[in-house]
Amino acid sequence: MRRFDYTRAETVHDAVVALAANPDAQLLAGGTNLIDLMKYDVARPGAIIDINRLPLKDIEELPDGGLRIGALVSNSALAYDERVKERFPLLSSAILAGASPQLRNAATTGGNLLQRTRCYYFYDPSTPCNKREPGTGCSAIGGVNRIHAILGASDKCIAVHPSDMCVALAALGATVEVEGPDGNRDIDFADFHRLPGEHPERDNMLQAGEMVIALRIARNHFNRNYTYLKLRDRLSYAFALASVAAAMEVAEGQIVDLRIALGGVAHKPWRDALAEAEFAGREANEATFMQIADRLLSGAEGQGHNDFKIPLAEKAIIRALKQAAAGRPQDQVVKAIQ
Amino acid sequence: MDSALLGSGLPTCSVNISINGENRSLDIPPWVTLLDLLRGPLELTGTKKGCDHGQCGACTVLINGERVNSCLKLAVSLDGAEVTTIEGLGTPDNLHPMQKAFVEHDAFQCGYCTPGQICSAVGLVKEGRARSRADIRELMSGNLCRCGAYSNIADAIEEVLGAEGAQPYKEAAE
Numbered sequence: 001m002r003r004f005d006y007t008r009a010e011t012v013h014d015a016v017v018a019l020a021a022n023p024d025a026q027l028l029a030g031g032t033n034l035i036d037l038m039k040y041d042v043a044r045p046g047a048i049i050d051i052n053r054l055p056l057k058d059i060e061e062l063p064d065g066g067l068r069i070g071a072l073v074s075n076s077a078l079a080y081d082e083r084v085k086e087r088f089p090l091l092s093s094a095i096l097a098g099a100s101p102q103l104r105n106a107a108t109t110g111g112n113l114l115q116r117t118r119c120y121y122f123y124d125p126s127t128p129c130n131k132r133e134p135g136t137g138c139s140a141i142g143g144v145n146r147i148h149a150i151l152g153a154s155d156k157c158i159a160v161h162p163s164d165m166c167v168a169l170a171a172l173g174a175t176v177e178v179e180g181p182d183g184n185r186d187i188d189f190a191d192f193h194r195l196p197g198e199h200p201e202r203d204n205m206l207q208a209g210e211m212v213i214a215l216r217i218a219r220n221h222f223n224r225n226y227t228y229l230k231l232r233d234r235l236s237y238a239f240a241l242a243s244v245a246a247a248m249e250v251a252e253g254q255i256v257d258l259r260i261a262l263g264g265v266a267h268k269p270w271r272d273a274l275a276e277a278e279f280a281g282r283e284a285n286e287a288t289f290m291q292i293a294d295r296l297l298s299g300a301e302g303q304g305h306n307d308f309k310i311p312l313a314e315k316a317i318i319r320a321l322k323q324a325a326a327g328r329p330q331d332q333v334v335k336a337i338q
Numbered sequence: 339m340d341s342a343l344l345g346s347g348l349p350t351c352s353v354n355i356s357i358n359g360e361n362r363s364l365d366i367p368p369w370v371t372l373l374d375l376l377r378g379p380l381e382l383t384g385t386k387k388g389c390d391h392g393q394c395g396a397c398t399v400l401i402n403g404e405r406v407n408s409c410l411k412l413a414v415s416l417d418g419a420e421v422t423t424i425e426g427l428g429t430p431d432n433l434h435p436m437q438k439a440f441v442e443h444d445a446f447q448c449g450y451c452t453p454g455q456i457c458s459a460v461g462l463v464k465e466g467r468a469r470s471r472a473d474i475r476e477l478m479s480g481n482l483c484r485c486g487a488y489s490n491i492a493d494a495i496e497e498v499l500g501a502e503g504a505q506p507y508k509e510a511a512e
C-alpha cells in the first residue's frame with residue numbers, strides 16, 4: 001500500500017472541511033472497499049480522514065414512523081434492527097443477501113452507498129479504464145464483460161454498481177442526507193447514483209467536500225408484499241449477476257402501488273417510477289408481471305458475454321413479482337427459489 | 339510499552355489496542371493493517387493471511403467481540419479497541435470449547451483456515467442468531483475452506499450451540 005497521512009475527524013464539520021481542503025483525501029469508514037482498492041493500487045489517497053469516531057451510529061425514529069439511519073450504522077446493525085425488520089424487511093433482506101457476516105459487521109451504510117464497481121479492469125491498473133483513469137478507454141467493451149451492464153451504459157463505461165442494499169433503498173425511495181462545508185442538503189435516492197455517460201469516473205452526485213451523514217426512509221406499506229431476489233454464481237458471498245427488489249400493495253388482486261428496482265444490471269440501481277405508476281390498478285398476475293419485465297428491460301442491450309443477463313433479469317423480475325404478490329419473500333438462508 | 343514496532347524512520351501514529359486482554363501502546367505507520375500488525379511485530383501468527391482482500395475469511399478476528407476480516411482494517415483506526423485472536427481464545431492445555439469441538443469433529447484438514455473459522459464461529463455463537471444447520475452454513479459463508487471440511491465445521495459449531503443452550507439446539511442437546 002502507498003503511504004498516506006492519517007487523521008481522525010472528531011466532528012462532521014471537521015471531516016468535511018478537511019475533505020474539501022484536500023482533493024487528494026478520502027474518508028475511511030468500515031474500510032472494506034477502500035482498503036481493498038488501496039491494496040490493488042486503484043485508490044491512491046494522499047490522506048485518509050477516519051470518520052469512525054463521528055456520532056453517526058444511531059437509527060432514530062422519524063415523526064411519520066419512518067427511520068433515520070446514521071451513515072456509520074453497520075450493515076449488520078441495520079439488517080438486524082427490530083424496527084427495520086418490521087417496517088422495512090426488504091432492506092434487511094437485501095443486506096443479508098450480500099457479502100459475509102464479517103464484512104457486514106465492518107461495512108457501514110455510507111460506505112455501502114459509495115462502494116465502487118467490481119469491474120475486473122477497474123481493479124487492474126495495468127489496463128485502460130475510463131472510470132479509474134478518465135480518457136484511457138474502456139477495456140470491458142469488447143473485452144471480458146460477463147458481469148457488466150445491460151441498461152443505461154455508455155460508450156465510455158459499462159460497469160455496474162455492486163450494492164445489494166442500494167437496490168432496496170432505491171425501491172423504498174430513501175432520501176440521502178449530505179453535509180458539505182457550506183451546509184446540508186437532501187438527495188433523493190434515485191438521483192444519488194448516476195449513469196456513466198461521458199463521466200464514468202463519477203459514480204454519484206456528491207460534490208467535492210460533501211459526505212453522507214444519514215439516510216431517511218419514510219413509513220410505507222411495503223412490509224408484507226415484498227422480496228429481494230438475488231441471482232449469482234454461488235449462493236453466498238458473491239455479487240449479483242442480477243437482482244430484484246420488489247414491493248407492492250395489493251388489494252383484491254390488484255396492484256395499488258408498485259416498487260421495483262434492479263441490481264447488477266446498470267451503473268446505478270435501476271428503477272423506473274413512471275412505469276411503476278402505469279401498472280397501478282392492474283391485476284397482480286403473471287401476465288401483468290411479464291409486461292412489467294418487458295417494460296423495464298425494453299432498452300436492454302448485451303455486450304456479448306453478458307447477453308444472458310437479459311433473459312435472466314426478465315425471469316428474475318417475473319419471479320420476484322410473484323413472490324412479492326404472494327407475500328412469500330425470498331429466504332436468504334434456505335436459498336431455494338420458490 | 340512497545341515502541342516504534344514497525345516505524346523505524348517512518349511516520350507513525352500512537353494507538354492503544356487491547357490484544358487478547360493485554361493493553362498495548364503501539365507506534366504504527368498508518369498503512370499497516372491489523373492482520374500485518376498481528377503477524378509481524380506482535381508475532382501472533384495464529385491469524386492467517388489467505389487472500390488479503392476480504393474474500394476468504396482466514397484472517398477473521400474479534401474486534402470488540404464482533405468478527406471482522408483483519409486484512410481490511412487499518413490498525414491505526416482501532417485506538418481503544420479490544421482485539422481477540424485465536425491465541426486469546428484458549429491455550430493447548432486449556433482449549434476454548436469451540437477449539438475442542440473442532441478437534442473432536444475433525445473440522446479441518448490442512449488447518450490454514452481454522453483460526454479464522456474458529457474466531458468466526460465464536461462470533462456466530464455470541465451473535466445468537468443461528469437456529470438451524472442452514473443458519474450455521476449461511477452465517478459461516480464468510481469463511482472458505484479449500485479442503486472442504488465444511489460439514490465437520492458445521493458439526494462442531496452445532497455441538498457448541500447445543501451445549502450453550504441456544505434454541506432449538508437446547509432440545510437437541512438434552
Ligand SMILES: Cc1cc2nc3c(=O)[nH]c(=O)nc-3n(C[C@H](O)[C@H](O)[C@H](O)COP(=O)(O)OP(=O)(O)OC[C@H]3O[C@@H](n4cnc5c(N)ncnc54)[C@H](O)[C@@H]3O)c2cc1C
Binds near residue numbers: 031114238
Ligand atoms: C469479498 C467482498 C464481497 C462483497 N460482497 C458484497 C455483496 O455481495 N453485496 C454488496 O452489496 N456488497 C458486497 N461487498 C461490498 C461491501 O458491501 C462494501 O465494501 C461496504 O459496504 C463498504 O462500506 P465501508 O464502510 O467498509 O466503506 P469504506 O471502504 O470505508 O469506504 C468506501 C468508500 O466510501 C467512502 N465513504 C465512506 N463513508 C462515507 C460517507 N459517510 N460519506 C461519503 N463517502 C463515504 C469512502 O471514502 C470510500 O471511497 C463485498 C465486499 C467484499 C470485500
Ligand code: SF4
Binds near residue numbers: 121122138157158159
Ligand atoms: S466498464 Fe467502466 S470500470 Fe470497467 S473498464 Fe470500462 S470504464 Fe472501466
